Amino acid sequence: MAESTPHLSPAEAKSTLSADWVAFRTIVIKEIRRFLRIWPQTLVPPAISMVLYFLIFGTFIGSRVGQMGGLDYMAFIVPGLIMMSVITNAYSNVASSFYSTKFQRSIETMLVAPIPNGVILAGFVAGGVARGLCVGAIVTIMAGFFVDFTIHSFALTVGMILMTAVLFSLGGFINAVFADKFDDISIIPAFVLTPLTYLGGVFYSLDLLPDFWRTVSYFNPIVYMVSSFRYGIFGVSGDVPVYLSVAAIGGFVVLFWTISLVLLNRGTGIRA
Amino acid sequence: MTTAALSIAGLKKVYADGFTALKGIDLEVKEGDFFALLGPNGAGKSTTIGIICSLVRKTEGAVKIFGIDVDKDFAAAKRLIGVVPQEFNFSIFEKVGDIVEVQAGFYGLSLREGAVNTEKYLKRLGLWDKRNAQARHLSGGMKRRLMIARALVHEPRLLILDEPTAGVDIEIRRSMWAFLEEMNQAGTTIILTTHYLEEAESLCRNIAIIDHGEIVENTSMRALLGQLTTETFVVDLAEPVAAAPEVPGFAFRQVDAQCLELDLTRGQHLNAAFAALDSAGLKVMSLRNKSNRLEQLFVSLTASEGSAETLVHG
Structure with missing residues (x-):
């Protein structure tokens, strides 16, 4: 209908659905192009640090540890380290990109365009997921040099890593919305994410902990992600039931998505 | 009857700190118009534009x-x-071509349409050669032109420019004026805010002046300039004089030995002033307006008792 009207501009001639899809794709490509452009900051450091983890904890110390949670120690830490790199990269990609967009005011170019807020949010989250998966793939390839493994449940492994990447991308987005200066987007990773990850069963099984600390650990969402991801790869029962992990992460994704969308609709931090 | 390109009714903005930037303004801009929205700093221009663009x-x-x-x-x-x-509101690390193409994508244009329009507008604004350069390597004038190309990539019917020639040298400014006139003649409605009143006077057909969040004048440029009752001219003399000449009907003031000022009220003619100077034995080398005509009106319409709060909200 619209295409037959001669005076319409290219933008006017689009249906809302196709325009929204193009806008989403544009944001995702822009985000991927951004983290690829600065690959020495985004892709190389996690690869180097994970190789160091594999060498030091896996090879040097791990050979003395023996078995952990029914696996060789090197194999035991692989899923947690992959998950750790996905979490930190998905989070920091969206946090730094959205904050930079605010800081440089280029967010205005999206706000003046006919893009629904849900599409803007989905675009940034997809960008974070893309970086998380990209780094996760690099770390998985690195892990292949140190340990042989096959994937027990492809669906669970991919599903868990996707849900985790989405959740932490949303977390990074919420952080960036409230950030007033660059320091504000490094506080949560430094003081919340890193401790939760290190204490989230990446390097040890919760069975090693005294009862009290094991109970405390069950309040750490990363325990659920790492445990279920490890089950997805090796098929070895983890610290928590898989269905509980999927439900908890899914619930958090819905909650964080809702919060993010409400913030965008209100224009918190971006509209006067 | 043509539809108004922009129609604003009872627009009010109170910021979170209680500052009232707009006190319920009404404004209409006709389709095809070249419209000036003027006002001193903090008057409410950018707030108005921000609301129109949903910022x-x-x-x-x-x-x-x-x-x-x-x-x-x-x-x-x-x-x-x-x-x-x-x-400037683009990432300085992105390439010029990417900045414009991405904007096309935000408006739903396909990759091909985006590429075609990007080339078209970068060429028209003289930036095609810079398409692969990072935006940080552009000069100030190029950055302004980049923002115009970006705003046009989806071929809007209403183009809003908030001080587009700020910090741009006169040559580029004039080429931008020519470009905007061409766009307007091709049918694009243009709303312009500027601090260069010469720019508004030469480009715009209609004008609104906003001050302290209210529209204090909204008329055609011709009608507004017709309100001028006095124009001040600066007269450069060939020879120095000891004092301003006493000429009945004209109040000459001496600026320096070879320069006079003259207030000419409506109904008085420059011919008569020249004749009077000639009879006093004074030869005129050149004559010019002391200030832009619109500037004189602008100052009189927005003259206020100075407000510190206008410094807070731009």
């Missing part, structure tokens, strides 16, 4: 773009607008 949330009132209420169909209304903001 600022309004407190009250209605905004329609070509008859489409922005509250009811924001996507359709936004597709009709292109905006060139006052401040």
Whole structure:
């Protein structure tokens, strides 16, 4: 209908659905192009640090540890380290990109365009997921040099890593919305994410902990992600039931998505 | 009857700190117009533009773009607008071509349409050679032109420019004026805010002056300039004089030994002033307006008792 009207501009001639899809794709490509452009900051450091983890904890110390949670120690830490790199990269990609967009005011170019807020949010989250998966793939390839493994449940492994990447991308987005200066987007990773990850069963099984600390650990969402991801790869029962992990992460994704969308609709931090 | 390109009714904005930037303004810009929205710093121009472009949330009132209420169909209304903001708002690390193409994508243009329009507008604004350069390597004038190309890539029917020539040298400014006139003649409605009143006077057919959040004047440029009752001229003399000549009907003031000022009221003619100077034995080398005519009116319409709060809200 619209295409037959001669005076319409290219933008006017689009249906809302196709325009929204193009806008989403544009944001995702822009985000991927951004983290690829600065690959020495985004892709190389996690690869180097994970190789160091594999060498030091896996090879040097791990050979003395023996078995952990029914696996060789090197194999035991692989899923947690992959998950750790996905979490930190998905989070920091969206946090730094959205904050930079605010800081440089280029967010205005999206706000003046006919893009629904849900599409803007989905675009940034997809960008974070893309970086998380990209780094996760690099770390998985690195892990292949140190340990042989096959994937027990492809669906669970991919599903868990996707849900985790989405959740932490949303977390990074919420952080960036409230950030007033660059320091504000490094506080949560430094003081919340890193401790939760290190204490989230990446390097040890919760069975090693005294009862009290094991109970405390069950309040750490990363325990659920790492445990279920490890089950997805090796098929070895983890610290928590898989269905509980999927439900908890899914619930958090819905909650964080809702919060993010409400913030965008209100224009918190971006509209006067 | 043509639809108004922009129709604003009862627009009010109160910021979170209680500052009232707009006190319920009404404004209409006709389709095809070249319209100036002027006002001193902090008067409410950028707030008005921000609300039209949905960068600022309004407190009250209605905004329609070509008859489409922005509250009811924001996507359709936004597709009709292109905006060139006052401040540079692109990533300086991105390539010039990417910045424009990405904007095309935000408006739903396919990759091919985006590429075609990017080439078209970068060429028209003299930036095609810079398409692969990072934006940080552009000069100030190029950055301004980049923002115009970006605003036009989806071919909007209403183009809003918030001080587009700020900090641009006179040659580029004039080439930008020629470009904007061409766009307007091709049918694009243009709304311009500027501090260069010469720019508004030479480009715009209609004008609104906003001050302290209210429209204090809204008329045609011709009618506004017709309100001028006095113009001040500066007269450069061939030889120095000891004092300003005493000429009946004309009040000459001496600026320095070879320069006089003259206030000419409506009904008085320059011929008579020249004749009087000639009879006094004074030879005139050159004559010019002391200030831009619109500037004189602007100052008189917006003269106020100075407000510190205007420094807070731009």
